[in-house]
Amino acid sequence: MTDDRTARGLRRRHLLGLPMGLALAGLARAQPADNLAFVGQDNYIFAAWDSLTTPDWKGINATVARVAQVGQLLAAKGVALVVPVLPDKMRIYEEKLPADKPMSPEMRQRYAGILSRLQAAGVATFDDEKLLIALKAAGQPVYYRTDQHWAQPAADATAQATADLIRQKVPNLAGQPGTGMALGPLINERRYGDLADRFLSPEQRRAVGREIYSVRRAGDGESLLADAPSPVHVTGNSMVQPYFGFPQKLSNLLDRPVSVNWKPGDVGFWRVLLEYVESNAFRQQKPQALVWQLFEPNFHLGPDARGLWDSASVVSAEEWQRRIQAALA
Template sequence: MPRYTMTFSPLFAPVAKRLSTALLAAALGLGASAALADDSSIILRGSDGWLFPGWGSLTEVDSRGINDSTALIKDAQQALAARGIKLQVLVLPDKTRFYPDKLPAGKSLSPAVQQRYKTILSSLRQAGISAIDDEQVLRQLKDKGTDVFYRTDQHWTQPAADATAVATAEQVRRDVPTLKGNAGSGMALGSEFKERRFGDLAERFLTPDQRKETGRETFTVRRQVAADSLLGDTPAPLHVTGHSMVQPYFGFPQKLSNSLDRPVSVNWKPGNVGQWIMLLEYLESADFKRNPPQVLVWQMFEPTYAQGPQASGLWDNASIMSPDTWRQRLRAAVGK
C-alpha cells in the first residue's frame, strides 16, 4: 500500500492515510449538528468547566432507528463476508454517561438513555455482528480514577483510546486468529508529550470571555517514531474507518497496530460527515480495491447510531442518501 500524503485545510480536514506518515498535529474534528439536541445550545456548559456536545438527546431513545441501523450494518457485514472480510463495529459511548455529575443543573440522563449503549450493543450481537463493549472498557478505566474524556473537548483521552485499542485487538484475535503479515510490522509507540490548549468545544463554541473562564487543559500526545522503523508499503490486514476519535492525534490506530503487531490503515472525517458515507468512501477507494483487508473496524458514536444515511439536518448534505441508495453503493463497491 503506498503511503498517503497529508494535506491540511483551515478546518484540519483529514484524508485517508497510512500510519507511517506524519502524526496529525492538533487535528480537530467537529461533531454532528445540534438538530437532535434537547438543549437550546449546541454545547452544554456543565459544572467545573465541563463541556458536553449538545447534539445527542439526554431523554429519548430511537429504538426503531437503532434496529434500522443494525439492519444496514448487517447488510454490510454480509457483503464483506462474501469477500472474506470480517467486520467489527466499534460503538463509542457518549461522554455524558461517564460524567453525569458534571452536567448542567437540571440536566440528567433518562433511564432509557442510561441503557441506550446496552440497547445498541444487544442489537448488534443479536444480529451476529462482532462488537466490543467499550462502555465497560472505559468504565473500568474511569473507576480507577483515569479520565476518559477531556473536560472541554468532545474527544477521548489517550488512556481511553489505548484501552479501547487493546480491547479491539483482543476481539480481532478472537475473530481472526491469524492475521496476514509478519511479526514486527506493528507500529512502535513514541514517547509522550503534553500540550496546553483549549478543547475543540471551547475553541469553537465559546465566546472569548467564556473560554477565559473555562480555561485551557493539558492534552497528552505521543510523538511519531521514525518513519523508517515502519514497513511503509506493506499492506495492512486491518483498516479502521470512522470519525475524529480514531484520528492518529488521539492515538487509537497506533496503539491498535502496536497491540496487533501488524500495520493498520485508517480513514476518518469529522462526525457530521456520518458513518455511512465514511464506509462507502473507503470501499469505493482504489486502496480497498488494491488491498482489501482481512478485518474492517467501523467506528460509530452512541448518540447518533440510530441516524441512518437519510438523516437530513444531522449529516452534511453531501452525505445524505436513502438507505436503498446506500445499499446499492455498498454492493457495487464490494462487488457482491
C-alpha cells in the same frame, strides 16, 4: 529497530494532524452556539445535539440492520467486520451534567440496548462503555473536559479490546512479525477543546480555561507515512484519527500495519465507510479485518439524516444500499 520496519504502521494518507471535531457542521450553521454545547459542573462541556431523555430505538434498529448486512457482505469477501461503539461522554461523566439536565433512566440503558441488538444480529463488538467506566473509576481520563474526543487511556484501552476481538476473528493475520508501529513518548499540549473553541463565547472560553492534552508521538525511526499492505483497516470519525493514537496502538498490539480513513463526525459514518469500500485500495487488496468505529450519540442517524450530517455527505437510504451492495458484490 531496523530500517525495514520504519514507517510501516499507517499508510501515506494518514498524516498526523491537529484534531478535528465531532461537531455536526450542519447544526452549527443552523443554530446559535448556546444550543450546541452546554457547560456542566467543574467546567465540563457537553455537546447539546443529543437527547438526554428518549432513545431513538427505531433509528437504532435501522442502523443495526445495516451494520449487520455490511458484516455479512464483507464476510462473503473474506473480511471480518469488528465494530467498536464508543459510548456517549454524557453517560461516562453523568455526574458532571448540570442539575437541570439530568439523564433519564432510558438513556442510561441506550448503550446496553445498542450492544445487545448488535450482538443478537451477529455483529462482532464489545462493551466499550463498561471498559471506559472502569477506566474512569481507576482514576484515568476518558474524555477531555472541554472536548468531545477521548483521552489517550481510553483510546489505548479500546484498541486493546479491538485487538483482542480481531485475534479471535482472524487468528492468523497476514504479514511479518515486527511490522507493527512502535509507540513513542507522550507529550503534553495545552489548548482549548473543540467544544470550547467552536461553541463557546470568548468569555465562556476564558471561564472554562484550557486543558492539557497528552498525545503520543511516533517512536524513534517511525513515521505515519507508509505503503506496506495492511491486514487491518480502520474507518470512522475523528476519534480514530492518528492524533488520538488509536490506530498506532492497534498496530502495536497486533504487530502488523494498520491503515485508516476518517472524517470529522459531521460527515457521518455511512459516507466514511463508502469512501473506503469504493476506493482503489479496497478493490486491489482487501484487509482481513475491517474495524468500523461507531459512536453512541449519532448511532441512530441514517445515511439520509438531512440537517444532521454535512449536506454533501447525505445520501438516500436506497442509494446507500445500492452503493454498498455494488462495492461489496
